[in-house]
Structure formats: structure tokens, C-alpha cells
Amino acid sequence: MNEDEIKIYQNHHLENEVNISHRGIIARAYSGTASPRQAIKAMCLECVGEIRADITSCTGYLCPLWKFRPYTKQRGNDVQLSDNATVPVEFES
Numbered sequence: 001m002n003e004d005e006i007k008i009y010q011n012h013h014l015e016n017e018v019n020i021s022h023r024g025i026i027a028r029a030y031s032g033t034a035s036p037r038q039a040i041k042a043m044c045l046e047c048v049g050e051i052r053a054d055i056t057s058c059t060g061y062l063c064p065l066w067k068f069r070p071y072t073k074q075r076g077n078d079v080q081l082s083d084n085a086t087v088p089v090e091f092e093s
């Protein structure tokens with residue numbers, strides 16, 4: 001896919017599939033003008049179908065963006081696993 005085809009593909013997605021309130025940040029990420037924080041936010045929004053609460057409660061603990069995801073005050077070592085989260089045996093305390 002060449003650059004022009006990618007832009008057409010992205011524009012179609014933005015206009016037809018992205019909630020209007022999120023189009024700006026995702027468009028900036030596509031164009032490369034977003035800050036790293038904005039790009040992470042755009043990625044997380046795309047990942048969970050633009051449902052903010054699902055970013056807050058994201059259980060993608062292996063996702064490299066997990067500690068950087070928006071809509072949460074969780075930072076540092078205060079990670080709380082949900083009751084039904086599964087952790088490999090070697091990591092259980």
C-alpha cells in the first residue's frame with residue numbers, strides 16, 4: 001500500500017468509523033503531529049473501540065503501553081489486578 005492509499009484508508013476510517021469527538025487526536029496520530037502522549041491515547045482509544053472506561057479498566061497487563069494509558073491515575077507500583085485476572089504461576093507472590 002503506498003502513501004496515498006494509506007491516507008485514503010485512514011480518512012475513510014476517520015470519517016466513517018471514528019466518533020467525531022476522537023477524530024482530531026487520531027488524525028494527528030496518523031499525520032505524525034501528535035505528541036507521544038496523544039499517540040498513546042489514540043492507540044488506546046482504537047484498541048478498546050473508543051470506550052474510555054475500558055481503557056481505565058484495561059487488563060492488558062502485558063501491553064507495553066499499559067502504564068502509559070490515559071484515563072487512569074494508576075502510576076508507579078500501585079498496580080491492582082482485578083479479581084479475575086490471571087497471572088502466570090512464576091509471577092505469583
Ligand code: SF4
Pocket residue numbers: 043044045047048054055058059060063064065066067069
Ligand atoms: S494499554 Fe490497554 S487499551 Fe491501551 S493499547 Fe494497551 S491493551 Fe489497548
